[in-house]
Amino acid sequence: MIKHFLNHQWLQFRRSASFERELGITIFIWLMGIFVLVSIISLANALPKILYEIPQIDDPIAFVNSILIYYFLGELLMRYFIQKVPALDIQPYLNLPVTRSKIANFLIGKSLISAFNIVAVLLLAPFAFQALEPRYGQIVILYWLGSIFFLSLCLHFFNILFKKKFEEMPWVWAVLISLAAGNYVLTAYFDTNIFGPIGSVFQSALTSPFLLVSTIILCAGLLLLTLKYFKENLYLEELGEASSANVETYSEKLSFLGKSSIYNTLMLQEIKMIFRHKRTRSVMLLSLIFVGYGLIFFGKDNYSGSKGFYIFLGIFMSGLFTINYGQFFWSWNTNQLDFFFTKPLAVQTWLKSRYRLLLIACIITTFLCIPYVYFGWDVLFLILAGSLYNIGINIPLMIRFSLWGPKAIDLNKGAFMNYQGTGAAQWLMGIPLLAGPYVIYVPVSQLFGYMPALSSIAICGILGFTLRDYFIKLIAQKLAKVKYKLIHDLTL
């Protein structure tokens, strides 16, 4: 059975409609992967030497143990953002005489084949052999590396469980955020933190197998929990989510929009789309959270030297929704194009209303950023310039770029097993958006200084804004050309 599963997975990959279209991007990603692997191996080899040569570190072993906890936090973050939850379209197997546990086992087993699970061991093995062995003996290498390996696996299962089960629960996020905030306060004002003591646990692996045994137990527990969760949810997910009972009502407060112009009606419809799907809601929430991103940088002396970096912040913070939402601009309309293209609705009207929505989102984010004036008027001006640039240049760019090989997104699928629509194209798209302002900034700031450079970014934005109808016309013309392909690609 496992053999068949593997075969089907391979066929699914090989025969997917996008396989050939995205072959180039796939190869690029593989090359990147190999590059990262080579980097990790060379870093691992150099690590012992580096640690023993830094004069501030008295005891490299204790030092490594004390920072391991931060490494694992980082790994967890990386896993959360990058690692995919194991997926296999299970519907066709459920009515066959294949046991649920077999399917669940296969999914979990497959997920274990992941580079994340060996990175930690790979990175620290040379260090363990060169630094630990002479002082503590061979068995300690087993204790220490073993604990690290199993802890990494624990994170693996935790990440899967988290993504499937806890992500949806607001209280989990509340706990996580308050933990992080609490730790920040402790470090900043009380000169202590939560992670320090936890980190010192690794030191105990040098003397006893206690840590190894407990990580193995924890890992086994998490494995069982994940398996159990998978088995149960093979039922629930596929036999239809009963989401019927409640209809979202926030958008009713905006229903006045539907009574005014057609532009506002279209906008209201799109707002409903955003509010009523998990995918789009999380884009919105993420954009709100990142409004706080500036707190990390503003008012810190060590960043004030790099004014150029601030430009990035200005664009990023005011344009987060634009970038996050806009990168899938057309993909959001998966399965809706038949509707829009058969109704007496000019494409330009539709485009204009969607432009307006992104514009308003940009203005709202800018308003939310106003408190940054606390760090000085220049910070506010920076954000304003970024916002104007986003409105004038980046919104039309985004709308245009997202026509570039858009992938279908099934909006009705929850976040569960769903990372549809994301591809390397989305990453490449970000380059012109964030690099564009530097094309203006670098020469102007070299010649005239910081403020004139900021002003010219803002002026570019205003220019772009006055040309918006022209941009929309160009996009509409392009759309007329690619219409049939777009309908085909964005139909599930």
Place this chain on the structure above:
Amino acid sequence: MLLIKDLKKSYKKNEVLNIEKLEVPQGQSFGLVGNNGAGKTTLFRIILDLIRATSGHVEIEGNDVSTTEEWKRFTGSFIDEKFLIDYLTPEEYFDFLAKIYGLSQSDLDAFLAQFEQLFNDEVLGHKKYIRDLSKGNKKKVGVAAALIGNPSIVLLDEPFENLDPTSQIRLKKIIDAFKKDRNVTFLISSHDLNHVTEICSRIVLLEKGLIKMDEAVNEQTLSQLNAYFGGNAVEDVIEKGE
């Protein structure tokens, strides 16, 4: 009226549609029958300019569908559930359509009143998204949406599928009323030979993209069609038997 000329559609070398000429005069109700893969839905999607024809063109009241957009104002259509915006409630969906077609609230209310029986209190007023409706109720919403905005031509793909017998009869009455009162042209594709011969005045039979039969409906049509499709089935049996 609808005019189709030299229409061809092929995927690579595989020709799926080849219609030399087809004219549907205003007010005619036109039934399209054929087995799966005959090209019915492809034809409908080309008429609605959702897929590009390999050659030839389609005109609705003199407007070439692939180069103009005028025809959208008086062409109603419902092919499948993708024509619905499924995260809206039926009310919101009709409101949205009314806005696009420039109908006032009272116009819309009067329009929806015609569907009261068909909706059977299961569609409106339930605070349910379209995506959570049953297949039959989705179909009702879609068919009603195709008739909004006073269309002169309406394309319906399998309008009776998934409807209960009562609803099928009610829907037939509605289609008849639109034919009689407003001289609407209907293009209806269906596997249900009884229904399609009952409401249509002309039947076109497609097979592998070609028109195999095109005639006005009379008493013999239904038995002719039954014989045709039944004959196919018998032939298959014989071929396999040999």
